[in-house]
Amino acid sequence: MSTPAPHTSDEGIDLVLLGGDIGVYALARAFHEQYGTLATVVTRSVSGPVADSRILRTVELGADADEAAMVEALLEVGGQRRAAGVRPILLANADFLVVLIASNRDRLGQVFHLPVLADNVLEAVADKATFAEVCAGIEVPTPGTVVLDFADGIKPRVPTLEWDFPVVAKASRSSAYSQVSFEGKRKVFEIRSRAELQDLVDRLHGAGFTDRFVVQEMIPGDDTCMLSVTAYVDSDGEVTLLGGAHVLLEEHTPGALGNPAAMFTTDLGPVLEASVRFLEATGYRGFANFDVKVDPRDGVAKFFEVNPRIGRNNYYMTAAGTNVAVPVVADMVQGRRIERMVPRAEILYSILPWALLRRYLTDPSLRARVRAIGKRRTVHPLAYPVEGWRRRGYVAVAKANQVKKFLQHYPKPSVDGF
Template identity: 75%
Template sequence: MPDTPPRPYTAVSTPEVDLVLLGGDIGIYALARAFHEKYGITSTVVTRKVAGPVADSSILTTVELGMAASEEDMVAALLQVGRDKAARPGGTRPVLLANADFLVALLAAHRDELGELFHLPLLDDDVLEAVADKATFSQMCSEIGVATPRTVVLDFEGGTAPEVPELDLGWPVVAKASRSSAYNAVSFPGKRKVFEIADRAQLLDLVGRLTEAGYQDRFVVQEMIPGDDTAMLSVTAYVDTQGRVTLLGGAQVLLEEHTPGALGNPAAMFTTDLPEVFEQSVRFLHHSGYRGYANFDVKIDPRDGVGKFFEVNPRIGRNNYYMTAAGANVALPVVADLVEQREMERLVPREEILYSIVPWPLLRRYIIDPDLRTRVREIGKRRTVHPLAYGVEGARRRFYVLAAKMNQVKKFLQHYPRPSADGF
């Protein structure tokens, strides 16, 4: 099933809107595309390496810092970009966005100096620290009756191995870093984004490897919620400076990535209405004092039919283009909020679309339920989108998108050759 040809590009350049992005992955390009579709602007991308997702693009300019660039180098580069833009005749104050937890934390750590040159849709420091921590997130959810997996927290404070209690979660369990920004700082053999732990011996082995690597934060151990990738849901939202939720939409995941470093990132999904999950998401956003973009990971538990909230990412998320493609352009709420400083009605997706970064024959292989497969095929026939397949781009980009799809086939055959009942 080929990607649906992009709709005609109709945006008119909007001088008062400008965008600077920190990072260089597919989610960064999707943000640049959303702003280009709506406002006709060319975004500036600051990144250590200009990799495929942001290379050879006509909708952005890149500032490449080199792989050795430190966090201080990144901040210095952003400040220089901001000063250069401010010095131009009629220069506007750009929106500055990042789409990785550690980069969001970096922007927050330098919010005072960056805030003089950029619009920063960031959470307050105390809220960011709380929601970015999966253990604290679970506690906050319990305060307002939002369901989460049963969780045990292991604390590696000071770099010492924690005592592992006897678990009453059943086996296997799922283990992952409480804060991805802290986990990014360590390296060890067999490192994964998420671990499936079969028994206590495997858990003790993981604790030992984390200790040897110098990990000094918390790790959460959670009950395994049954179900494959199709039980996962993604919810995307924006909360303006007055606390109003002005963007809200969601999708049912069909297939997640399965490489060790990207496990859990949606590779294919379709937009759908999720009223109960949306209500719970809004409840959490209000309870926490949230501001800016949010991306929730939720899994429907087949044992009780309840959506179990795994985490909220303090950013828009890698897969954000599904919202724009379905009629809820993710650029609109932040521009209305920070640039135009006006209220706007809540923006929700209007269209049912298939978002996929993998070829249809590969996706079909992993959708076990025949009724769901038929439904997805019909949606895909009407509209299938790939965030990198943008009609204004040239031949090099088109070849890259094709190569990226073929590379996904290779990755799945290597890391997840056949569907499993639990998605691992």
């Protein structure tokens, strides 16, 4: 492993990121915009989102690096920073990496600021099955949920469901799901019959899956019924960052299904209030990202899950005027209380060409509203003006590739988003 020389911003604020996706770059960009920080990205492979960047340096571990190698690399990088008199903030933006950091908090906490959840809270909120139980106790609406438990290698019986097919099925904990592979594996499954559900159970069991899967009531409506909420809770339990966006289109490749590809910031009112209620009731700390869907049958916003991290599309918050670096720096580094930061600007966040996005906005009034917002300001998290020509070329190619992906996996809009 080759480690870059220590570097810090003028304010002594340093950042180390584990992983290398678009959300990691968005965090690096936020810190660079606010503090001039040059982040260090520790990743198995340096891929497009973090390659050839002027605002970060990479430590590439190799595709075969295991979790132990990741921890040792982090300790080496963090130790260099501490030797230089700086204690970096350590963040990750994938569930299994958050779990890795949390499970090694005693060692990593010696050299890093760790804005991660306590183990008992992480276990409770990162599990979609437990999430539904917690929400029921504090009157936060969720879809109907049934849990399939594969513990101890036992294949669960497929129960009789209270709702009609189709239903949705997904891993209760993505960190556990990431450890298995099988033909047809997807992030989220649309199950159209009991036979399909039984087939999924058989495949999960055959792949050696030993965690829990949740089967949920299908909430009608396409991607435009989805909402995203991003928050930060400081060490004293105060929600110091809170904002949301109306999703317009999600990605539809099997491995990324459900990740927003385009959305606009807006005041979500009661949805934000319910988010705060959840965060306060659970003793949450650090960044959180909620997935919510408005049920067109009754207008109720139903919470699907909370991600124990900031989320892949976090740059919409920074672009709307609430830089996500500020609350974590105030909390972890500066040790000061701040007033809650809430975005006020309406911006269009999109990783898609407008012509492609427009194709999927079938409601004329929504399309007109989005077009007006986009003309005022449209942001792509990777399109940072300080970057060089290689980065600009990558962004152009990435947007073109989105066209190919949608034509292959979601060629025309559907009523349910599948």
